[in-house]
Amino acid sequence: MNLRKTDLPPPDAMPIRIKPKGLDNKRQWYLYDEIRQFVKEELQDIVTPLHFQPKNPQATPSSDTEIEEHLPVSKRARN
Numbered sequence: 001m002n003l004r005k006t007d008l009p010p011p012d013a014m015p016i017r018i019k020p021k022g023l024d025n026k027r028q029w030y031l032y033d034e035i036r037q038f039v040k041e042e043l044q045d046i047v048t049p050l051h052f053q054p055k056n057p058q059a060t061p062s063s064d065t066e067i068e069e070h071l072p073v074s075k076r077a078r079n
């Protein structure tokens with residue numbers, strides 16, 4: 001006796017891939033500002049990368065200085 005529903009995919013079929021939304025702007029800045037210091041230096045750009053959106057989404061930076069102030073001195077633009 002077969003008790004399965006007929007609309008089931010074949011056993012060798014892969015499920016539909018769901019793409020996660022990711023972290024919101026506030027959470028990404030929290031990780032960068034508060035957690036980055038506890039991550040090994042060689043992993044900081046992977047685990048807590050610099051987020052290129054302003055902290056306050058209503059305020060748009062007039063220049064790149066808002067983002068650049070968070071960069072290590074070695075990665076800042078040289079004027």
